[in-house]
Amino acid sequence: MNMSFVLREENRALLERVRDMIRNEIMPLEEEYQAEINKGDRWQYTERQAEILEGLKAKAKAAGLWNFWLTDSDKGFGLTTVEYAYFAEEMGKTPLGAEVFNCSAPDTGNMEVFERYGTDKMKEQWLRPLLEGEIRSAYLMTEPDVASSDATNISMSCVRDGDDYVLNGEKWWSSGAGDPRCKVYIVMVKTGGDDLPKHKRQSMIVVPADTPGIEVLRPMEVYGHDDAPHGHMHIRFTNVRVPAENILLGEGRGFEIAQGRLGPGRIHHCMRAIGQAEMALEQMCKRALQREAFGKKLAQLGANFDIIAECRMEIEMARLLCLKAAWYMDQGDARAAAPWISQIKVVAPRVALKVIDEAVQMFGGQGVSQDTPLATAWTHVRTLRLADGPDAVHRRQVARAELKKHTQEKI
Template identity: 80%
Template structure:
């Protein structure tokens, strides 16, 4: 279905962005394309693969889902066709695990049905969010409500007109709690008064409309107290459970993008000639293609190991493996995509191939869900603990 239906449909879908003047809405044809693909997936029972260990899901392990996520990464609409898009997958998991019956009816049910979208609000412009304990969006209890003030940016999906809920990390300090229990997670209806969409964050000059990553401002935003999940100080507990599987999903989709780039590179190298030879026979292209194949295989196996570790049920033990793949997979996919762009020459940087868009996504992924440096630090600390009893 991905090769025959989703890839060509994705090309038409992307060509229509802003076709009617408003980049932040979907044209009738885009809606027809997307909803048609989703209905076809539903009709075949190919829906909500990502939801492991749940009666609502497909019954897959993280390892099993990883193979599917790789295939979805090969097309722009791949993940959404099967209702497996970020940030919705992680948000649905949060709602299922920690939401009350009202939350589930209002947001989880339509999310599971693919009727609405959601956003996850974590990073902030005023602090170094690579250390998440820095986050300072104020959340103060006032009777039966919490009042929120502050700014969030890189809020993926907040620009989508279908986005109905923000799952938001907030600062609820208490001197009697330790450092990682100073934050909480709260559900904010996207239509709540006081939330202002300041701007779309551009990625290498692209606003990624109509889905988008927004910079939002909260001014005296009042949220029902029951929308706070688990209780004050439990934000990191929730976020780590959410981000672990999501990072694996991102990485396996990145491997799918690398596979697609390698496929395009190989076909191009055999179709084009220069200086009387096929491109494959020129320079170091044999070596480049071979190295790409080997590095993709290594990255995939490491990702599957991280997925297997997650399936063992100990998130703490899985964490360093997830950090490893979070560094390796985007880096490998970025390299393969860059080599493919080089093989295509000027066309590789244009809209005539998916490579340039893929490159920008992969380069951005080296920051999303934690930058490379933070994950390398975690890997190194785990390694050094084998040789010392001291904290490192």
């Protein structure tokens, strides 16, 4: 089996352009952009914030650096998943990176759903403006009253009533739903009774964000941070009526759609996490060479040589595992790729957290303050150990795949 992680020559040049824009145009504006969040209404973009973000997006779009996530598609650059991994890693090095190039979660996954499963009307109404970066979207799956890591528990009521479906229930951790530009939700709902097979009871339905009966109850805080203006919202649906034509593929197809959506999304998160680890290691090394204590550079104190070396080696191992998972995805067999995606979904956040934590330690008190991006990066990556399935669920999948090699029994 020939496994290649090589970028084609034309895409190597494209990556260099992305890397250059991130370093020279996006990163210099990060601090100013973040400072704008606390001015006025945290859930609206200030004039300067919008100017920074939309200005960078316009530059990227004009330069043709746009929608890299459209792997194996004539609408994008035709990147393989392996090739996209290198781009996502670079974008992960700055909080603004993914959106500037229109490669943000949850929009990328939602766009894939609209592209694969949406009607022509949905593609015109929602996919086109998402591809253009004109609107944002949210994916509503997790619920407060059930263990949503087992998605067969999803229970939001979705009942057919004439030409409509009527939705009742609550969703939380609806990432991106706080953004004033968020115009559409893709919602996992329960349409079938307990008499159906458990993977045929759920469906996905498209819901305009301004539909009557939708109430945003609160932003969920991550370690005390509300992540405004993006937000992870707790939302209540009360007799929300949606046209029956908004259901995707038909009743009972929710799991089928979810698997098509979540696989790429999981690995994209991991690619960006490796980028965050790289930035943390870079900051750690610069700090170790600039700061002095006890008459020596920090690099020469304690076990800091070993710490830096271990971080470098673990990043390299994580990257190779991520590329291997991406390669399996490129082969087109989702079942074969699944255990590899689960492996990297556990490993990448774990490695990134370790590296970020070591960088925090190198910075001392400054590392946990607002004066470096490390504390914020840590909270985001720690959340990633829960997003798209907690570690325990992915380890279970890895173990089941391993055990199946040695038994015919159901595991």
